[in-house]
Amino acid sequence: MTAPAALRRSPAPTAPAGSPDDVPTSRAVASELVLHRLVRRELRLLADLSAWAPAGDADRTRDLTRHADLLGRLLLHHHAVERELLWPALLRAAPSARPEVARWTAHVAGLDDRLRGLSTAARQWAVAASGRARDAFTLACLDLADAVDAQTAEEERDLLPLLAAHLSPAAWAEVTRAARCPLSRRERTLVLGLALEDASAADRARLLAGLPASARLAWRLVGRRRHRAAVVRLRGAPPSR
Numbered sequence: 667m668t669a670p671a672a673l674r675r676s677p678a679p680t681a682p683a684g685s686p687d688d689v690p691t692s693r694a695v696a697s698e699l700v701l702h703r704l705v706r707r708e709l710r711l712l713a714d715l716s717a718w719a720p721a722g723d724a725d726r727t728r729d730l731t732r733h734a735d736l737l738g739r740l741l742l743h744h745h746a747v748e749r750e751l752l753w754p755a756l757l758r759a760a761p762s763a764r765p766e767v768a769r770w771t772a773h774v775a776g777l778d779d780r781l782r783g784l785s786t787a788a789r790q791w792a793v794a795a796s797g798r799a800r801d802a803f804t805l806a807c808l809d810l811a812d813a814v815d816a817q818t819a820e821e822e823r824d825l826l827p828l829l830a831a832h833l834s835p836a837a838w839a840e841v842t843r844a845a846r847c848p849l850s851r852r853e854r855t856l857v858l859g860l861a862l863e864d865a866s867a868a869d870r871a872r873l874l875a876g877l878p879a880s881a882r883l884a885w886r887l888v889g890r891r892r893h894r895a896a897v898v899r900l901r902g903a904p905p906s907r
Contacts, residue, residue: 692830694752694838699826700873701744702818704860708737709814713807715901721791721800729900731788734807736853738781741814745774747845755841756825760832766824773817780810852892858885859893863905 712734719726753767787806791799847854862870874882897905 692833692838693835694829694833694841695826696872698829699822700861700865700869701740702822703864704857705737705741706811706814706818707864708733708860709807709811711901712737713804713811716800716804716807719800721797722795724792724795727792727795727800731792731803733900734784734788734803736849736856738785739848740857742778742781743848745778747841749774751841751844752829753825755837756829756833759834759837760828763825763828763832766828770821770825773820777810777813777817780806780813784810855885855889856893856896859889859897859905 712730716730719730721727749771753763753770756763757767784803784806787799787803791803793799849857858873862873865873874885877885894904897903
């Protein structure tokens with residue numbers, strides 16, 4: 667998965683729960699691990715929050731389904747960049763990785779179908795405003811979370827070590843230059859804040875150091891406050907940090 671610019675430039679990851687401790691690190695691997703961790707956490711939170719949401723509360727439904735939409739667009743974009751840019755770059759450097767890439771392609775096709783299913787469930791809840799529609803949305807979140815857990819664990823086991831071993835910094839830079847994030851500036855700020863939430867002090871420093879100076883200033887002046895407000899609205903509590 668290729669993250670928005672703030673995340674793509676992170677040079678070193680913190681291994682997420684359930685991933686091998688000895689996964690080699692590189693800028694490409696760092697980007698993958700940061701975004702995997704973010705999406706896994708947010709999908710589980712979204713399932714928990716929606717399970718307790720009043721089915722007919724239009725404002726609450728809108729907040730939760732918008733967050734689902736953001737996660738879905740982020741993950742679909744991530745898969746498209748991997749499919750069109752990252753894995754072709756890896757195969758040019760390491761043709762022997764073709765079987766692992768083929769397995770990834772097959773598994774992610776099913777995952778993308780689940781992402782579209784979550785989008786459909788979100789629209790149905792917004793229209794029907796019923797407990798049944800809300801429960802279908804919650805189950806779609808849980809189904810997707812399980813699928814993302816399984817797919818990212820396999821990717822981290824089979825493909826990320828190959829990225830670290832074979833993808834050069836120049837090739838990774840080409841991928842990041844070619845990728846075009848579809849998120850708005852406000853959405854990118856929220857994603858950065860979500861990534862920073864459970865990062866170590868060292869990882870936070872690396873993430874912020876990867877931003878242009880103007881973006882770091884914007885984060886300190888406006889972005890941090892906007893992220894906190896968005897999280898409080900969504901979760902009913904401030905971010906962990």
